[in-house]
Amino acid sequence: MSIDGPSSAGSSIEVHGDTHAVRNQPPEFGPCDLWATDPALREAVAREGGDAFAAHLAGYGRIAGDALYRLGWDAHRDRPRLRSHDRFGHRIDTVEFHPAYHEIMGTAVAQGVACLSWAPGQWSLPVEGAHVARAALSFLHHQVEPGSSCPLTMTHAAVPALRREPALHAWAAKAAAARYDRRDVPMADKAGITxxxxxxxxxxxxxxxxxxxxxxxxxxxxxxxxxxxxxxxxxxxxxxxxxxxxxxxxxxxxxxxxxxxxxxxxxxxxxxxxxxxxxxxxxxxxxxxxxxxxxxxxxxGRGVAVILDMVMLTRLDCMLGSAAEMRMALIQALHHCRHRVAFGKRLIEQPLMRNVLADLVIESEAATAFALRLAGAVDRAPHDALEAGFARVATAIGKFWICKRAPAFVNEAQECLGGAGYVEESMLPRLYRQAPLNSIWEGSGNIQCLDVLRALQREPIAMHALRAALLSATGRHPAYDAWAMAVATDTAAMLTMDPDAAQAGARALVERLALALQAATLLRADSPLAEAFCRSRLGGARGMVFGTMTAHDDIDGALARMEP
The missing domain is CATH 2.40.110.20 (Butyryl-CoA Dehydrogenase, subunit A; domain 2)
Known part of the structure; x- marks a missing residue:
């Protein structure tokens, strides 16, 4: 249509209903098979003894990347609400959730996210490797709906403590059952509990x-x-x-x-x-x-000891959760960059963006591999004292480092999307809000570092296991050898320091130990990213931000790891 009116040129103004065409936008993310598209996770599960569970994990990877991914949006938009009283004035203390939350919980419990470690026979699966498989389930689940990971983790971690008390065996059995019942009724009336x-x-x-x-x-x-x-x-x-x-x-x-x-x-x-x-x-x-x-x-008087028996399991889930958030942020960023064009090229073809994305790929794989390495140690701990010692000290090391890396990682992924990564219609704001949680929950960074010092000072098997882990990858990369030797020397020296001086330097030491253990894990796994990790993290000067890899680092190889 046209609007005629006075103008200096004496012309009419054309007004159109559609002002532009939508183009140069990525398609919707998903459905995404979170198992089939993650070689780092599949290889880590097989390496740590969970290969017998591959079909079960593959099934959950498809569910998580499709149905649960969609349900997660409603579960987060409609937050829980407290109803302290009913309409008659009776105190009820009920928390109401969106139905999507209960559907997510029901699916997760039925698939073993809370209980596969303790009762794999419910799916005709073996006992050996069950902790590794349960860790992988938690990793897949947390990528799409981290909020429900809280009760799933606590239910999982409490089972061993309950099993030790004969009067609580019924509670333990129902916590280990693959049945979710949202009703507010006594335990005896339920087939499964949280x-x-x-x-x-x-x-x-x-x-x-x-x-x-x-x-x-x-x-x-x-x-x-x-x-x-x-x-x-x-x-x-x-x-x-x-x-x-x-x-x-x-x-x-x-x-x-x-x-x-x-x-x-x-x-x-x-x-x-x-x-x-x-x-x-x-x-x-x-x-x-x-x-x-x-x-x-x-x-x-032994309450702390009871809780500490659970802490290794909950801290492992903090590591898994942070690694999962990294993974989801990464694949969201890659999805955007594969479809978005800027300055005449797709973003993923731009050299500086490739540097950033490759750096994120390396960080994500190192976090995943290390977290699953710890799950394998937990699985083997009951019959392997060295693995038990490693799980004891390395869980605190990994919990400190991986959980610290997640917020910066997710923020970098947001930048890959630009302004779209700051808008709630994207998943990145949800991941960014979630990212700091695991560094705080189950002991903040200082608590983890003090726990590392305590374990190394008081538990000889922990120190022995740490030394063995550092030595296990020597001779595979010169940067690693130099780093491992230096950090082993500094660890031994710190244990002889004045306690106040040791505490003051604990974060710096634990960071270096974490990088060494991540490198050792990748090197022993013959990961295609081990060389790039050692060069970029251990081999000299490096910036404090992602995307500072050099021309000598294998940027193309890192991105090839993420080919769809």
Missing amino acids: LGMGMTEKQGGSDVRSNETAAVPLPGGDDYALTGHKWFFSAPMSDAFLVLAQAPGGLSCFLLPRRLPDGAKNAFRVMRLKDKLGDWSNASSEVEFAGARAQRIGEE
Whole structure:
């Protein structure tokens, strides 16, 4: 149409309904087979003893990259809501979720994300390699829906502690069952359960020995009444929670059910849900206990020891989660760069972008390989003392480093998309909000570094295992040999230092140990990226940002690793 009106030129203005055509935009991401398109994951699973589970993992890789990827958008958009009371005024403390969240949880539990390690026979799968396969399931799941990884991880990690207590065997069996039941009913009425945790309090944080929640023994048996609060009470919709409280004999661990055997609600109140930076699909809360019933796990005064037995499993999942976030951010960035044209070329053909993307590929593969290496050590630990020692110290090393790398990694992937990577219609903002969580959860960076020092000073097998791991890859690359020798010398020297000086230098040492162990893992695996990792991470000057590889580094080889 035209609009006639006065103008200096005496002409009419043409107005069209469509002002432009949409072009030079990538197609929608997905469906994506997250197993078939990830050679680093497939090779790591086979290398660490999980090859018998390949078909099961392949099935979950297809589900995660399609159905769960789509469901995750709704689960994050519609955050959990607390209903403290029903319409009649009864206290109910119910957390309501979008139906997509429950569908995601149901699928994950049914496929073994929470329990494959403990009951692989439910799928007619072997026991050997089950921890590796469960780690791979967690890695696949976390890429598309990290919020639900919280209750899945806690349920998984709690099973060994529950199995040690004869009175709690029914709880352990149902936590290890591939059945998800969202109903708020007593454990006896369910075929499967989920578990949460409540460790920290306002005044203590990581210093759980300063907890003030009181546990008073009840007559007969191991039941107690708990009174106090928890500053972080994870997954408050769970069927039961592992909590720490002060019993007469000292800080102890307890299983606190949501519902008592007679169906009555246990005496704890959800005060509010945390308004978190990320992890929006999952609920975290503050609670108060008002004489809540709980059963003791382990001896009085041994609560920290009980929790530490679980920590290696939860910290491993932090590593897996951060590595998974890196992987998803990377494939989102590659998808965009393969389709977007700028300055006459596809982005993936631009030399500087290729440098950035190749650097991200190397970082992602190193994180994946190291996390699965730890899963293999956990799998072998019960019958291999050296692997148990390695798992003890290297989990803290890896948890510190991989979780620290994830936020910078995801931000770099955002830059590959430009402004589109900052808009909520992209997945990158969700990943960026999520990325800092794993470095904080289950002990921040300082806690991990202090734990490394503690393990090396007090547990000879941990130091022996670390030395063996460093020596295992010598003779394969000159940059690695020099790095490993220097870091081994500095580690031994730090253990003889004044404690304050050792603590002050702990982060620098643990960073160097992490790079050494990542390099050793890639070298022993004959990874096609091992050479580039050693050259770019260990071989001299390197910038603090991604994309600073040199002409001597195999940029083309790294990108070829990601060919669709």
